[in-house]
Amino acid sequence: VGDATARDLGEFGLIAAVTARLPLTEAVLLGPGDDAAVVAAPGGRVVATTDVLVEGVHFRRDWSTGYDVGRKAAAASLADVAAMGGTGTALLVGLAAPPDLPVQWALDLTDGLRDECALVGAAVVGGDTVTADRIVVSVTALGDVDRWVTRAGAEPGDLVVVAGALGHSAAGLRLLETGVRSGALVDAHRRPNPPYLAGPALAEAGATAMCDVSDGLVNDLGHVARASGVRIDLEAALLHDDAVGLEDVLAGGEDHALVATVPAPVAGCRVIGRVLEGSGVTLDGAPVAGGWEHFA
Amino acid sequence: VGDATARDLGEFGLIAAVTARLPLTEAVLLGPGDDAAVVAAPGGRVVATTDVLVEGVHFRRDWSTGYDVGRKAAAASLADVAAMGGTGTALLVGLAAPPDLPVQWALDLTDGLRDECALVGAAVVGGDTVTADRIVVSVTALGDVDRWVTRAGAEPGDLVVVAGALGHSAAGLRLLETGVRSGALVDAHRRPNPPYLAGPALAEAGATAMCDVSDGLVNDLGHVARASGVRIDLEAALLHDDAVGLEDVLAGGEDHALVATVPAPVAGCRVIGRVLEGSGVTLDGAPVAGGWEHFA
Numbered sequence: 001v002g003d004a005t006a007r008d009l010g011e012f013g014l015i016a017a018v019t020a021r022l023p024l025t026e027a028v029l030l031g032p033g034d035d036a037a038v039v040a041a042p043g044g045r046v047v048a049t050t051d052v053l054v055e056g057v058h059f060r061r062d063w064s065t066g067y068d069v070g071r072k073a074a075a076a077s078l079a080d081v082a083a084m085g086g087t088g089t090a091l092l093v094g095l096a097a098p099p100d101l102p103v104q105w106a107l108d109l110t111d112g113l114r115d116e117c118a119l120v121g122a123a124v125v126g127g128d129t130v131t132a133d134r135i136v137v138s139v140t141a142l143g144d145v146d147r148w149v150t151r152a153g154a155e156p157g158d159l160v161v162v163a164g165a166l167g168h169s170a171a172g173l174r175l176l177e178t179g180v181r182s183g184a185l186v187d188a189h190r191r192p193n194p195p196y197l198a199g200p201a202l203a204e205a206g207a208t209a210m211c212d213v214s215d216g217l218v219n220d221l222g223h224v225a226r227a228s229g230v231r232i233d234l235e236a237a238l239l240h241d242d243a244v245g246l247e248d249v250l251a252g253g254e255d256h257a258l259v260a261t262v263p264a265p266v267a268g269c270r271v272i273g274r275v276l277e278g279s280g281v282t283l284d285g286a287p288v289a290g291g292w293e294h295f296a
Numbered sequence: 297v298g299d300a301t302a303r304d305l306g307e308f309g310l311i312a313a314v315t316a317r318l319p320l321t322e323a324v325l326l327g328p329g330d331d332a333a334v335v336a337a338p339g340g341r342v343v344a345t346t347d348v349l350v351e352g353v354h355f356r357r358d359w360s361t362g363y364d365v366g367r368k369a370a371a372a373s374l375a376d377v378a379a380m381g382g383t384g385t386a387l388l389v390g391l392a393a394p395p396d397l398p399v400q401w402a403l404d405l406t407d408g409l410r411d412e413c414a415l416v417g418a419a420v421v422g423g424d425t426v427t428a429d430r431i432v433v434s435v436t437a438l439g440d441v442d443r444w445v446t447r448a449g450a451e452p453g454d455l456v457v458v459a460g461a462l463g464h465s466a467a468g469l470r471l472l473e474t475g476v477r478s479g480a481l482v483d484a485h486r487r488p489n490p491p492y493l494a495g496p497a498l499a500e501a502g503a504t505a506m507c508d509v510s511d512g513l514v515n516d517l518g519h520v521a522r523a524s525g526v527r528i529d530l531e532a533a534l535l536h537d538d539a540v541g542l543e544d545v546l547a548g549g550e551d552h553a554l555v556a557t558v559p560a561p562v563a564g565c566r567v568i569g570r571v572l573e574g575s576g577v578t579l580d581g582a583p584v585a586g587g588w589e590h591f592a
Contacts, residue, residue: 029341033523034446035379035507036345036439041337045325048421049332050436052390054428083331094348094390094434125344128434132350138390138424138434140346143332150330211331227329 001107007099011129017103018110018129025123027089037125039090039142047143049080055135063176066105068190069137070112072254076214077141078120079194079256083212085203086145087196088122093139096132109137112191120196147203154209154228154261156277161269162259163198166217167244170252185243194256198268202260210260216251218288221259221281228261231278233285238272250288297403303395307425313399314406314425321419323385333421335386335438343439345376351431359472362401364486365433366408368550372510373437374416375490375552379508381499382441383492384418389435392428405433408487416492443499450505450524450557452573457565458555459494462513463540466548481539490552494564498556506556512547514584517555517577524557527574529581534568546584 006014019032030038039046053059053073064072078088093113095106113124122141165188172189180186194212202210209224217234225232239249260266261275281288302310315328326334335342349355349369360368374384389409391402409420418437461484468485476482490508498506505520513530521528535545556562557571577584 030380030444030446034448035376036343036382036437038380038441038444039342039344041340041342044337044340046335046337046342046438047332048335048386048388048436048438050388050390050422050424050434052392052424052426052432052434054392054426054432057427080331084334086332090344092344092346092436094346096348096350096432126346128346128348130348130350131353132432133430134428136348136350136392136428136432136434138346138348138432140344140388140436141332142342142344142438145334148326148334150326152330 001103004103005099006097006101006103006106009103014103014106014129018106021107021110022114022124025121028123028125032126037090039125043144043146047081047084047086047145047148048140049077050138050140051076052136052138064190066108067112070109071116071191073137073139074113074116075192075194075256077139078116078122078196079212081141081143082194082196082199083210083258084145085147085149085199085210086143087200088120088141088143090122090125090142091117091139093124093127093137095127095129096136098133099131149203149207149210151209151211151224152227154224154230154275156230156275158208158261158263158275159265159271160232160234160259160273160275161262161266162257162272163195163269164193164257165255166213166257167241167248167252169254170248171244188255192254192256195258198258202258202262202266205262205266207260207262210258213255213257213259214253216253217259218250218281224261225279225281231276231280231282232273233276233282234273236284297399300399301395302393302397302399302402305399310399310402310425314402317403317406318410318420321417324419324421328422333386335421339440339442343377343380343382343441344436345373346434346436347372348432348434360486362404363408366405367412367487369433369435370409370412371488371490371552373435374412374418374492375508377437377439378490378492378495379506379554380441381443381445381495381506382439383496384416384437384439386418386421386438387413387435389420389423389433391423391425392432394429395427445499445503445506447505447507447520448523450520450526450571452526452571454504454557454559454571455561455567456528456530456555456569456571457558457562458553458568459491459565460489460553461551462509462553463537463544463548465550466544467540484551488550488552491554494554498554498558498562498565501558501562503556503558506554509551509553509555510549512549513555514546514577520557521575521577527572527576527578528569529572529578530569532580534566
């Protein structure tokens with residue numbers, strides 16, 4: 001595609017170029033190119049979630065490639081499906097972009113979405129492309145779920161467990177802000193690695209509540225504590241991470257770790273605290289706060 | 297909410313205010329507020345489609361209220377579900393908005409989404425709210441479908457039929473551009489009226505191909521002609537509309553009329569042409585072009 005822009009290809013040319021790169025799966029009964037897609041939902045139900053990423057807020061084109069943004073955008077939604085105990089099957093992608101967007105960037109975005117989908121066996125099945133000043137990527141993930149786990153079932157006596165990294169993305173972002181352009185933490189910011197398999201595994205192991213860490217551990221566990229009517233006490237020693245400080249572990253979002261409350265330990269998940277009677281989130285018994293909020 | 301802005305309420309306050317206005321339906325197994333929603337898909341499959349509306353491209357805040365934009369955004373996606381022969385069940389909404397967005401605008405948007413959903417029995421089940429310079433609304437609609445109809449099955453000998461208005465939205469937009477602020481055509485631009493029931497009815501009547509008119513009749517029938525390997529000949533006399541000129545009927549998008557090819561006339565739908573061997577779209581036998589393309 002060389003130096004071609006979205007304007008050069010036009011809407012339909014861009015859609016054709018993007019669609020040509022997308023493999024389908026057995027669950028896709030009708031793929032991209034029509035008014036809507038048709039996706040199998042063998043359990044007679046579908047898990048669905050939408051995330052929106054905005055250039056300059058969630059990513060910068062000089063810090064992340066189109067491929068990185070595709071990986072990250074798909075990960076944000078597929079992690080939400082996993083956090084319900086489900087497995088992603090299909091992605092729909094809305095792309096708002098300026099007419100001078102290099103076509104190569106859109107193709108790289110597509111490849112990133114495709115490769116992140118491949119980790120769970122999902123496929124990109126549809127989307128929309130429109131004009132805007134800045135890039136906005138909205139991703140809707142659909143998924144299958146057997147037993148779904150909300151934020152509302154945590155019980156006093158449960159353990160709090162986590163799968164996946166905490167605070168790595170936030171630490172990586174800070175490194176990018178200081179001029180560092182490579183390394184494991186920077187990569188963790190550009191392309192988070194949600195522990196997709198842990199979602200269904202935790203659901204099957206009897207998790208009483210679960211969510212993904214997208215706004216920061218304390219913020220997200222705050223939702224669980226509120227929805228469940230319990231207090232969640234974290235233990236600082238159990239949150240120790242050789243790579244990042246405790247503040248990033250507590251407040252960093254966007255790693256899309258999965259945090260759950262369970263009656264008993266679950267293989268592959270670290271215990272980081274326990275559920276008590278009361279309200280709010282505490283660290284070694286003392287109130288704690290931290291996390292990310294939009295419009296602040 | 298008075299003069300409060302999104303910044304005043306914060307992300308979670310805004311989400312709570314929006315969610316409180318949303319009624320659910322029996323198909324919603326788990327509604328807004330968790331990582332993802334769970335929606336019934338009784339047929340073991342789900343129709344899914346995403347549309348993105350951008351401020352300044354698809355709507356202007358001085359020409360359309362938040363309520364209008366909600367109606368229009370929901371209509372664009374729900375019409376795509378109808379165009380497959382399906383019925384919408386659930387909407388997921390991504391809202392990117394500046395921090396100074398009046399909360400009332402977001403609530404009005406929500407009411408518009410809710411009321412358009414009510415026309416087909418669907419519910420808003422989830423979404424995401426993020427910061428951006430300009431408003432971008434992305435709507436994903438999910439739906440049930442029995443027999444789905446693509447763009448690829450039109451056969452020579454079929455009739456071309458349409459349900460719903462053609463060109464009214466485009467004519468209304470031109471009136472808005474010249475300073476007119478009320479009237480049926482202006483209303484048609486602000487809040488299109490897709491003929492939702494005609495979608496499943498046409499599928500049941502044996503429609504061989506179907507799509508909604510979002511990019512203009514000739515453009516959208518061009519997709520059908522290409523996908524089906526046929527020529528579609530429209531008859532100018534059958535396209536006459538007392539309210540708008542032939543050019544708007546042929547090239548105007550966003551009314552979300554449904555156009556289908558059928559072996560025999562269908563009650564409630566107007567015949568506007570026929571399917572022939574060949575390729576492309578013709579008007580009374582002569583080539584014709586027209587429609588809307590992004591990035592142009």
